[in-house]
Amino acid sequence: MLSFRLALNTRTHATWHWDTDRWCRDDSWIRPVVHPVLRHDIGHHSGVTTLLVRDTAASPTPPEVTLHNRCDESAADAVRGDALLLRIQTGRITLTAGAGTVPLYLAADGDLLHGTWDLPSIRHLTRRSGLLDRAVTRALTRRHRYSSDTLFTDVTMLTERATATFTESGLNATYPAPAKHVMRARALRPGVDATATLAHLLADAVRPWHECDVTLGLELSGGLDSATIAVAARMTASTPLHTFGLIVNGALGAEQHRRRVTITRQVAAVDEILRAHDHAPFCENGIRISGAAHDPRGEFYREAFEALADSAARSGVRIMLTGNGGDEIMAPRIDEVPPPPPQALTELSWLGPRALDAVTAIDDNLAPSAVLPTPTLMGFAIHHPAYLRAGIWPVAPFTHRPLIRFAEQLPIELRLGKKLYRDFLTQAGMPPLVTHPRRTEHFRDLMQHGLRHNGLRLAERLLADGMILAEQGFIDPDALRRTVRRAHQSATVPSVLCDTLVLEIGLRSLQASTA
Structure with a gap:
């Protein structure tokens, strides 16, 4: 949500001024992401500069509540929803994160603190000799973990609700207390219609984004998650939806296309399709082969999804709804259905000694239980920067807090196989082609x-x-x-x-x- 370069010690009487696209003071600058749904508020009082960046739909807390410097208010209390709070005073810089829609990477360089949501912009602070063993091994073995770790020892990611403090002693990131969750499913009360409750919660999640008065798009795959969001978006929309999706080749793609046509007709959407195989991994026209600087911890199908984001931007989309998080909130708990065993390392016969030695440290320095499902947060970190570069704010309605709490309490029979989504879509008039497809879309x-x-x-x-x-x-x-x-x-x-x-x-x- 912002990038910055901040000097730890600067003139206390120097003032911040706006210059083109950023706030500046001496050698320090702060550049918020400029977007119609994002707001930043800056204040200066008693030698302390406070800046709050938030999205206005999901973080409605007024700035006058959060920008004062009362000593009895904690930073964690000030940051609600999707927001980032930055406090600057001589000799001390503090950042506190909210929900974590986009990542924030931090790196210290002498008495300067650099921060950005776009890792390549601080590439001058990354060194091939400074790779973090456990993080590289996670990436090589597909055993990803939610952590403040990045691939580089000198770069830290600020995880959700965490606080980072930069002083003369260096940069220190502190995890928050584990988020509280409903730990056991509950039986529905007699007469409760779970699909009606889902519809109500999804409408609450989507409605604020319709009210932002910008062009809204929908990432539609043809699967259950995105179809559910499409129906919810239609329930609260006053204008036609604009959907975007990637279609794979062959019989699987033909069936995927039929589902998309059915869904878009049902929700009265204007649909735009990209052929995924035209943007296959490592294709000649993709960012990876071009040599352009990019985050190594990127989306497998980055070439295709960046083409989708660019297509949406050309159509004027400024907010993109996605089905991200739909899998996670319906997933069974470990005590309900045992998870599959981890991938055997024998398939990775080319691992070197440094990676093999680091396998035992893969679970070190993990962030505590988050408000959102951690797989969803990890997906945000690799999926969302492409949207920001295209000028689009990504929104995942399945991460609406009341919806997460509702899903945590659902009986297992409604979550297994996403039965609740299927029931919801059936009630919305979707045929079995959509609710119970013979073959679901995948990118294998x-x-x-x-x-x-x-x-x-x-x-x-x-x-x-x-x-x-x-x-x-x-x-x-x-x-x-x-x-x-x-x-x-x-x-x-x-x-x-x-x-x-x-x-x-x-x-x-x-x-x-x-x-």
């Missing part, structure tokens, strides 16, 4: 296409050039060469090869741009 074929046509050649080129991950001991280049040779002769390319390639080419992009 798109991944195979990208790896087969682009990834294997890329791997060979990276190995010939010398890989950062090999140089740093995270992968065994000889083992990776053998894997690539076998993949050329096999019907299926190991999908986890994508993780290694994404990480390597992302690291290269930061180092090359820095140089």
Whole structure:
């Protein structure tokens, strides 16, 4: 929601002034993201500068309540919903995060503190020798964790509700207390209509965004989650919806297309489709092959989703509704349905000694229980910056707090297989083609296409050039060469090869741009 460069010690009498796109004071500057639904308020009192950035629909707390400096008000109490609070005083800078729709990366450089939602903008502070072992290993093994860790020892991510403090002693991030959740499902009272309650809660989640008086879009895959959001958005919309989606090839894509046509007709949407295979992983016209600086911890299908975001921006969309979080709030608990075992490391035969040694540390420094499901937050961190770059504010109605609390209490039979969504869509008039599809959309074929046509050649080129991950001991280049040779002769390319390639080419992009 903002970027900044702040000096720890500056002239106390110097004043902040607005210059083009940022607040400036001596060598310090703060650049909020400018968007119709975002508001920033800055105040200065008794030597303390306070800046609050928030979205006006989900964080309605008025600035006059949050910008005073009463000593009995904690920063955590001041930050409600999706907001970020920054306090600056001589010798001390403090940041407190809200819900975490977009990430905030922090890095100290002497007496300067840098912050940004767009990691490449602080690439000059990243070093290939400063890779964090457990974070790199999480990325290589697909064992992602929600943490203040980033790939780099000198860069910290401010997690939801956390506080970061920068003083002469350095940068220190403090996790909040674990969020409170309903820990057990409850039986519905006689006569309660769970689908009607879902409809009411979704309408409450979507309605404020319709009232923002900007063009609103909907990321529609054709699956249950996005179809549910589409119906909810139609219930509260006064203008036609504008939907966007990626269609895969083959019979799966044909069925996906039929579902999309059915959904968009039902909700009276103007639909725009992109062919996902035109933007497969590592395609020639994508950001990864271009060499442009980008976050190595990116979306697998970044090329396709960035094309979707750009398409929406060209259509004038400023808010994008998504179905993110729909899986997580319906997911069974561990005590209800045991989770699948973790992926065996034998499939990653090319892991190097440094990664193998770090496997035991994968669960170190984890953030506590969050208000939102942690997989949803991790998805936000990799999915949402592309929307911000396109001038779009992403919104996930499934993360509406009352809806999360409602879902936590639902009986398991309504959550398994997302039965509640299916019932909701059936009541909305959706046919079995939508509510009970024979085959659901997935991107596995798109991944195979990208790896087969682009990834294997890329791997060979990276190995010939010398890989950062090999140089740093995270992968065994000889083992990776053998894997690539076998993949050329096999019907299926190991999908986890994508993780290694994404990480390597992302690291290269930061180092090359820095140089």
